[in-house]
Amino acid sequence: MLNATGNSDINYGPATGLRTIDGNVTINGNATGNINLRNLKITGNLTVNTPGATVNNSASVDGTITIQDVSGNTWNEFAVGNKLVLNDNDGDTNLVIKESAHPISITVNANATVTIDVGASVDTLTIGTAVTSATVTNNGSITTIDGDGNAEVTGTGTVESNTNNAFKAKEAAQNAIDAINELEIYAESYKTAVAEANTKVNAARDAGVTDTQIGSERVAKLDAANDFLAPVSATITGSGEFIFGEANTFNVKATSKIGSKGTVGVHYAIQEWISSPFTYTTDGAFYAISLTKDGEAVEFSTAFDTFALQTQGSTNTQEYTQTLGIGTRLGGDFGVTGVTHKGTSIYADGTNEAGTLYYGIHSAIAGVNYTKGATAAIDMTGTLKSDAVDGNYKITVTMYAPAKVDKVNKHVNKGSLNALGTVEYTFTVPTSTQ
Numbered sequence: 001m002l003n004a005t006g007n008s009d010i011n012y013g014p015a016t017g018l019r020t021i022d023g024n025v026t027i028n029g030n031a032t033g034n035i036n037l038r039n040l041k042i043t044g045n046l047t048v049n050t051p052g053a054t055v056n057n058s059a060s061v062d063g064t065i066t067i068q069d070v071s072g073n074t075w076n077e078f079a080v081g082n083k084l085v086l087n088d089n090d091g092d093t094n095l096v097i098k099e100s101a102h103p104i105s106i107t108v109n110a111n112a113t114v115t116i117d118v119g120a121s122v123d124t125l126t127i128g129t130a131v132t133s134a135t136v137t138n139n140g141s142i143t144t145i146d147g148d149g150n151a152e153v154t155g156t157g158t159v160e161s162n163t164n165n166a167f168k169a170k171e172a173a174q175n176a177i178d179a180i181n182e183l184e185i186y187a188e189s190y191k192t193a194v195a196e197a198n199t200k201v202n203a204a205r206d207a208g209v210t211d212t213q214i215g216s217e218r219v220a221k222l223d224a225a226n227d228f229l230a231p232v233s234a235t236i237t238g239s240g241e242f243i244f245g246e247a248n249t250f251n252v253k254a255t256s257k258i259g260s261k262g263t264v265g266v267h268y269a270i271q272e273w274i275s276s277p278f279t280y281t282t283d284g285a286f287y288a289i290s291l292t293k294d295g296e297a298v299e300f301s302t303a304f305d306t307f308a309l310q311t312q313g314s315t316n317t318q319e320y321t322q323t324l325g326i327g328t329r330l331g332g333d334f335g336v337t338g339v340t341h342k343g344t345s346i347y348a349d350g351t352n353e354a355g356t357l358y359y360g361i362h363s364a365i366a367g368v369n370y371t372k373g374a375t376a377a378i379d380m381t382g383t384l385k386s387d388a389v390d391g392n393y394k395i396t397v398t399m400y401a402p403a404k405v406d407k408v409n410k411h412v413n414k415g416s417l418n419a420l421g422t423v424e425y426t427f428t429v430p431t432s433t434q
Helices: 165-178 188-206 216-229 329-333
Strands: 010-012 019-021 025-028 034-037 040-042 046-049 054-057 065-069 075-077 083-086 094-097 105-108 113-116 121-127 134-138 141-147 151-154 158-162 234-237 248-254 286-293 304-311 317-321 356-359 375-384 391-401 418-429
Touching: 094 105, 113 121, 134 141, 151 165, 165 188, 165 216, 188 216, 234 391, 248 418
Parallel strands: 010 034, 019 040, 025 046, 034 054, 046 065, 054 075, 065 083, 075 094, 083 105, 094 113, 105 121, 113 134, 121 141, 134 151, 141 158, 234 418
Antiparallel strands: 234 248, 248 375, 286 356, 286 391, 304 317, 304 375, 391 418
């Protein structure tokens, strides 16, 4: 055993020639200068534990060089054919493989830094299982990187084969995220790709790979995809007898985020409406209000002179009046058969359903956004026609979360919509006041 002390440089080995030491060599001590191993051949193992010293090694070691502890100023390796094991877990240790060096193997068992200089080469670099954040700057060449630990490999050098499990997990996660085709966001393949990416990212994280190593832009892309696919839910309460001349109020509570899900321009488009206090996007919620008489769909003009909806707290009132023709927006909202106005044609073929009007919709079928936990109270009012057709009427209010065919275009059919809740109001003509 060699005891290295003091703050002066220490040389082990002759200035010229070669000295051979048979067996194992251990160097301990509190030296704080440079320890230079020169013109030496050690037939056994070399173990170094000098926490304050920088080691410059040119010795040839037949066994294994174990670096237990050296200063943060580095271990500089100049030799050819050595096998190094780095156990120094201080966090600031830098193992530098110099230009002339060619270790057979390096095993990193600590969160340290390994630098491979230009012109240096390493046969096998193994990242030990306990390693969570080693850094390898490779400006030379590495034949193989393996092991189960996690190391960030950078630099201008070459790596012929990287079978390191953390690296493979990181690469699999990156490839899975890259495979998410944002042009297919309304296809089943999009859901499958996002699920696969989540699986691969979780596996990478379990292997110790950080989100920074996966790539912040990639992780943000996956987060947006998960946000887009997250289930939408809300409760809608009310129901009862519809009272003419009074507010008939139904209440909404969003139990999830509704609208603005994912990435703007990819998953949804925004529709500006300056006079409205609400945010409208193509993935927002809207309401379909349908009228039936004796179980059959009828136009609102069968019983109503006027019909209006207003969200409490808003200055905007949606008034539906039958005097507007089928080519106008409000005429379409009022559920006129054959309406052609593009702003309120729900389906891709430009048609609406007779006896159904829509609320909470801006042009291009943009609906209202809700944050999770947000509430709204919506008043329905109406006046009865003097010549309303006799019968038993039912108003059904359904809250929908759109299922778009793409980020802008309308629904293919009603079956593509996601109904979040329904309330019903009834009245009979003649009424008790007629």
